Amino acid sequence: MCSNTIDLQKYTKMLEDCPDSMSTLNFREILGGVSEGFVLRLIRSGKIKAFKIGGNYIIPKTSVINYLVSPNYQAIKHRLKKSF
Numbered sequence: 001m002c003s004n005t006i007d008l009q010k011y012t013k014m015l016e017d018c019p020d021s022m023s024t025l026n027f028r029e030i031l032g033g034v035s036e037g038f039v040l041r042l043i044r045s046g047k048i049k050a051f052k053i054g055g056n057y058i059i060p061k062t063s064v065i066n067y068l069v070s071p072n073y074q075a076i077k078h079r080l081k082k083s084f
Contacts, residue, residue: 007069015065021058024050030064032080047072 018026024039027048031039040057042048047070049063067073 008065011065011068015061018061018064021060022064024057024059027059027064034080042067042072 015030024036024043028034028036028039039048043050043057043059048059048067050057050059052058
């Protein structure tokens with residue numbers, strides 16, 4: 001089994017109790033308290049998919065899981081306070 005598949009299963013299991021979509025604050029907490037600016041840069045660069053309702057971004061759980069298994073996250077997770 002490929003490592004990416006194992007990671008996908010691991011993150012899916014870890015986030016199974018989370019709602020199907022979340023705020024940027026929830027996503028920041030999952031990443032260990034990164035800044036709002038960091039999350040907005042991820043959204044604007046297309047590294048994480050989100051949609052905007054009013055003035056708030058909503059991030060689908062599938063986008064969170066996809067980001068956690070992506071090379072982008074793997075490259076920075078050692079620098080975060082808390083990482084999965």
